Amino acid sequence: MTRFVLILITCPSQTVARRLGRELVKRRLAACVTIVPGVESIFWWEGRIDRGREALLLIKTTAERFEPLRRAAIRLHPYDIPEVIALPIAAGHQPYLRWVAASARASRHT
Numbered sequence: 001m002t003r004f005v006l007i008l009i010t011c012p013s014q015t016v017a018r019r020l021g022r023e024l025v026k027r028r029l030a031a032c033v034t035i036v037p038g039v040e041s042i043f044w045w046e047g048r049i050d051r052g053r054e055a056l057l058l059i060k061t062t063a064e065r066f067e068p069l070r071r072a073a074i075r076l077h078p079y080d081i082p083e084v085i086a087l088p089i090a091a092g093h094q095p096y097l098r099w100v101a102a103s104a105r106a107s108r109h110t
Contacts, residue, residue: 002101003063004089009073009082010041010054017055020076024059029069031103034058061104063088068106 007030011017014037021033036056043050061069063086070084089097 002097004092004097004100005061005063005066005086006089007057007059007061007066007069008085008087009057009059009077010039011057012052012054012078014055016078017057020073021057021059023076024069024072027068027072028104028106029065029072030059030061031100032060034060060089060100062101065104065106 009020011020014035017035017037021030021035024030025033034057036058039054039056041052041054043052059069066086070086073084074082
């Protein structure tokens with residue numbers, strides 16, 4: 001049985017989010033990337049509380065594609081320490097999950 005994950009990655013702008021999302025889908029590491037623009041993050045950075053406007057990527061893929069996706073995201077991301085968090089998908093619409101599995105299959109391009 002294929003296991004599925006939802007991966008969260010924040011980006012400094014919608015432009016960066018589009019570029020990263022497109023590359024992850026192109027490499028078949030993700031079936032779908034949804035971009036949520038205009039999120040605000042508050043966080044500790046370099047000893048102080050900071051905040052920033054970001055775009056959030058919601059990435060649907062299989063658990064087996066997480067590691068190659070994580071490696072690609074870290075290489076392509078402009079942040080020193082990008083957020084790359086995978087959450088298990090406990091259940092879902094089976095036709096959609098079959099599509100995710102077929103779309104995020106390993107290929108020569110990854």
